[in-house]
Amino acid sequence: MSLAPFGRRRGVCASIRKVGSYHLLELVDRDGPDPEPGQFYMLAAVSGWGAGTDERPFLPRAFSAMGGTDGRLWFMLEDIGPGTHRLARLQKGEPLWLTGPLGHGFRMPQDGRRPILTGGGVGVPPLVMWSQHLVEHGVARTLQFGFRDTSHAAVAASFDSVQIATDDGSVGHHGLVTDLLVRELDRDPHATVYSCGPPGMLEAVRRLCVDRGIPAQLALESGMACGFGACFGCVVPLVDGSYARVCVDGPVLDATALDHVPAH
């Protein structure tokens, strides 16, 4: 795993563009190591961080990388709260603070199992990066994403051979992305599932895979203050009754280790 340089550093917004409901953010991070698929960064704007609704945001926000190479990083975000609202308004050339790459990413499938990458909404980015990694290593993968509607699904237009589900049926399968996962697992259960998305979806994937004895690596999201193990705020419950810190024990955790995916 690539170690993060100690301390936060200044990156620069190289570009930001809106694709449907999401913003795609490209950063220059000249001094940082390349992230591994599944790793994340803590991001905050240098100015105007704390001047939004209710005088927020205050803490940096965690985002999984969508890609990263040669001092460039890509992220995807949706403007839904004070932190994402501010980041969505970054200007080209504007500085921002970043710490990372952080956490443990995805691991290769074992025993010739085929990788199925099942994502939803803002859970798409780490799977896009993992998909690219697999393809580069000559591993065939199944990619399936769920979105709310056409506007959210627009971001998937540039991805190769992807199955789409939408809640409103406007694109692809009318229903849940987990319907598509069930279909794939019924067809051939010799698979490893990689998943990231909203808690309800992730919990459904966890149950499905645990029930069927299929290995699954879940990239979890959690509110966190620090990203490097200091605050103990981002915990998820494990089957042994203890808690794991999403930031340093994850964010990718095995489905069998998790008691459940918390609903927040």
Next chain:
Amino acid sequence: MPPVDFCGMELAHPIVNGSGTFDAIAAHAVFGDALHEHFPFAAFVSKTITIAPRAGNPPPRLWETASGMINSIGLPNKGLAGYLESDLPKLAALPVPLITNVMGSTAAELCELVAACDEQDAIRAIELNVSCPNVKTGLDIGADPVSLAEVMRAVRPRTRKPLIVKLTPNTADVALVAAAAEAEGADAVSLINTLRATAQKPGASGEPWLGGVTGGMSGPAVRAVALAQVSAVAARVSIPVIGMGGVQRGEHAAQMLRAGATLVAVGTESFRDPAAGSRIARELRRLLEP
């Protein structure tokens, strides 16, 4: 900036961490040896250790407030035996002196913790957590000068190492509690711990957001409160004071020193920048050496 003498320890600068706001072992795994080469604090204060292991509170554990945050972590730790066996050797390898923070729900528990720490050469000082507001022990020794004095009378003879009492801000007169700690032999006091706070779930339910229902508030939102309490305590006692609460920049640390603190602890700001301690020490140095 000359070295600082604190309870017989010579520290390179006055900036330390608040207990429970920096996990030097996890940070070493994340950042590698660069952490030890550029260690952000002049002394390291451990998270709170209890006799039995604790898993901590159920999530959610955090809430972002205006210019701050509420945490309801619940003091997860490996317990005394686990700390001594697995954490202490790693913390002993840090390039700065180690202060171990302990909490017991009775004087007897605190005595056991302090006596165990006293046997460890790697532990240079002991901080007593008599204040953490987000644990459901029902006991808040530090809110009452009389019960704090009782506990101090029991604990003080158990060690010759410096004893620091971490004061809670959730009390009527923090200076009175500090005076009681000093009278019973505390070598230093540290304050403020977090302010008791809560948050509701978004929506109309009115239900608590935090798994632990209440938590402790920190960050720049509490800085003015902290400065008032540090000033009041420093004016009342003659033992050294570790001032903390919302310190984000060298100027904030300088204000704590002007209020009478000997050391300044950084907590929440380290969440936003892991190297905040070094930056604040650097900024402070520039302010004090014009």
